[in-house]
Amino acid sequence: MASISAKPQLFKTLGSNPSRSAGARRPASIRCSTSQPPRPRRYRITLLPGDGIGPEVVSVAKDVLSIAGALEGIEFSYSELLMGGAAIDTVGVPLPEETLAKAKESDAVLLGAIGGYKWDGNAKPLKPETGLLQLRAGLGVFANLRPASVLPQLVDSSTLKKEVAEGVDLMVIRELTGGIYFGEPRGFGTNNKGEDIGFNTEIYSAFEIDRISRVAFEVARKRRCKLCSVDKANVLEASMLWRKRVNEISSEFPDVQLSHMYVDNAAMQLIRDPRQFDTIVTNNIFGDILSDEASMLTGSIGMLPSASVSGSGPGLFEPIHGSAPDIAGQDKANPLATVLSAAMLLRYGLGEENAARRIEDAVIETLNKGFRTGDIHSSGMVLVGCKRMGEEVLKSVDSQKPVSALG
Ligand code: NAD
Numbered sequence: 001m002a003s004i005s006a007k008p009q010l011f012k013t014l015g016s017n018p019s020r021s022a023g024a025r026r027p028a029s030i031r032c033s034t035s036q037p038p039r040p041r042r043y044r045i046t047l048l049p050g051d052g053i054g055p056e057v058v059s060v061a062k063d064v065l066s067i068a069g070a071l072e073g074i075e076f077s078y079s080e081l082l083m084g085g086a087a088i089d090t091v092g093v094p095l096p097e098e099t100l101a102k103a104k105e106s107d108a109v110l111l112g113a114i115g116g117y118k119w120d121g122n123a124k125p126l127k128p129e130t131g132l133l134q135l136r137a138g139l140g141v142f143a144n145l146r147p148a149s150v151l152p153q154l155v156d157s158s159t160l161k162k163e164v165a166e167g168v169d170l171m172v173i174r175e176l177t178g179g180i181y182f183g184e185p186r187g188f189g190t191n192n193k194g195e196d197i198g199f200n201t202e203i204y205s206a207f208e209i210d211r212i213s214r215v216a217f218e219v220a221r222k223r224r225c226k227l228c229s230v231d232k233a234n235v236l237e238a239s240m241l242w243r244k245r246v247n248e249i250s251s252e253f254p255d256v257q258l259s260h261m262y263v264d265n266a267a268m269q270l271i272r273d274p275r276q277f278d279t280i281v282t283n284n285i286f287g288d289i290l291s292d293e294a295s296m297l298t299g300s301i302g303m304l305p306s307a308s309v310s311g312s313g314p315g316l317f318e319p320i321h322g323s324a325p326d327i328a329g330q331d332k333a334n335p336l337a338t339v340l341s342a343a344m345l346l347r348y349g350l351g352e353e354n355a356a357r358r359i360e361d362a363v364i365e366t367l368n369k370g371f372r373t374g375d376i377h378s379s380g381m382v383l384v385g386c387k388r389m390g391e392e393v394l395k396s397v398d399s400q401k402p403v404s405a406l407g
Pocket of ligand 1 (some may be wrong): 053112113114115117127129132142238301302318320321322325326327330333335337
C-alpha cells in the first residue's frame with residue numbers, strides 16, 4: 001500500500017474543510033506516543049437516506065461510522081435531510097434548497113439511494129433521479145471513484161471463473177462532469193441528404209483532464225502506485241489531448257507507474273485478466289461503461305461503494321445500487337455497500353485512513369464469521385437481514401481496540 005502523499009495535499013481538499021473541522025489529520029507519532037485520549041476531530045456529515053432501502057442501509061452505516069470514528073478520537077455531527085422521492089412527497093421537489101445548502105456546508109455527504117415505482121411516471125423535473133443530478137452538479141463533484149474488489153469470501157459470486165476473479169482489487173476513476181454527455185453542440189437536425197440526424201460532442205479542456213488526472217494519481221498513490229489511463233487516442237482528438245495531458249501531469253507523480261490503453265482493449269482485458277489493473281482513469285462515457293463492467297466482476301451489487309469528489313468542498317459517498325423497491329421495508333437489504341461507502345468517506349473525504357480501515361476490517365471479519373444477506377448468500381452460510389448484518393459489523397468494530405490503547 002502506498003503511503004499518503006505529502007505533495008499537493010489533494011485529499012485534504014477532496015472533501016474535508018479544515019476551517020470547518022476542529023482538528024487536522026493527526027500524525028501517526030501522536031497515536032503511538034501517548035496513552036492520553038487523542039484530541040477529538042469533529043466533522044459535519046449530511047445524511048441523505050432517500051427512498052426504498054436507502055433509510056435502512058444509511059441507518060446501519062451511520063452507526064458503524066460513529067463507532068469507528070469514536071475509536072479514532074473522531075466525533076461526527078449529523079444532519080439528516082430529504083432527498084429524492086421522499087422530498088418530492090414532502091416538499092414537492094427532489095432536491096430541496098435546504099438539502100443542497102446543508103450538504104455544501106458539511107464535510108461529507110452520505111447518500112442511501114433514491115427512486116422507486118411511485119415516481120417513475122413523473123415529469124423530468126419531478127423525478128428523484130433529477131435531484132441526484134442536481135446534487136452532483138451543486139457539489140461540483142467531477143471525479144467518480146468506484147472500487148471493485150473480489151473478496152475471497154465472495155469469490156463464487158463472480159460470474160468469472162474463480163482463477164480469473166480471485167484477487168481482483170481495482171479502482172475505476174471516471175470523469176463525471178465533462179465529455180460527450182455535456183458537450184455542445186448537441187441535438188437533432190437534418191443532413192445534406194435530408195435525413196434526420198442526432199449528434200453530440202466529445203470535448204475536454206486541458207483543465208478538466210489535469211484535475212481528474214491529479215485525483216487519479218493521488219488515488220493510485222494510496223493504492224499500489226499503478227495507473228492505467230484509458231482512451232481512444234488512435235481515433236479521437238479529445239482522447240489525443242487526454243493522453244498528452246495525462247503524460248504531462250505524470251511528471252508530478254514520478255512514483256506512480258503510468259500506462260495507457262485503448263478503451264476497446266480495456267473492455268476486453270477487464271474480463272480476460274482483471275488482476276493486471278490497479279487504478280484506471282478514464283473519461284465520462286468510457287468510465288460509465290467500464291465502471292459497470294468492473295463492478296460486475298465482483299457479482300454482488302449489495303457490496304459496492306462509490307465516492308464522487310471535487311477539488312474542494314464535500315464529497316458524495318453512496319452505494320452503487322439503487323433503492324431496490326422490490327425488497328424495501330423487508331429487512332432484506334445488504335447494508336455493506338453503504339457501510340463501505342462510509343469507509344470511502346473517511347479515507348477520501350476526510351483523510352481518516354485508520355478509521356476507514358477499521359470499518360473495512362470489520363466487514364471482512366463479519367463475512368469471515370459466515371454472515372450473509374440474501375444477495376450474497378450461499379449454502380453453509382448464516383442468512384441474516386439488514387439489521388442483523390449491521391449489528392454484526394458493529395460488534396466487530398466495537399471489539400477493536402481504541403486508538404489510545406494501541407501502541
Ligand atoms: P437497484 O439497484 O435498486 O436493484 C437491482 C436489483 O438488485 C434488485 O433486485 C434489488 O433488490 C437488488 N439490490 C440492490 N441493492 C441491493 C442491496 N443493497 N441488497 C440486496 N439486494 C439489492 O436497481 P433498479 O431496480 O434498476 O432501480 C430501482 C430504483 O432505484 C429506480 O427508481 C432507479 O432509478 C433507482 N436507482 C437509484 C440509484 C441511486 O440512488 N444512485 C442508482 C440506480 C438506480
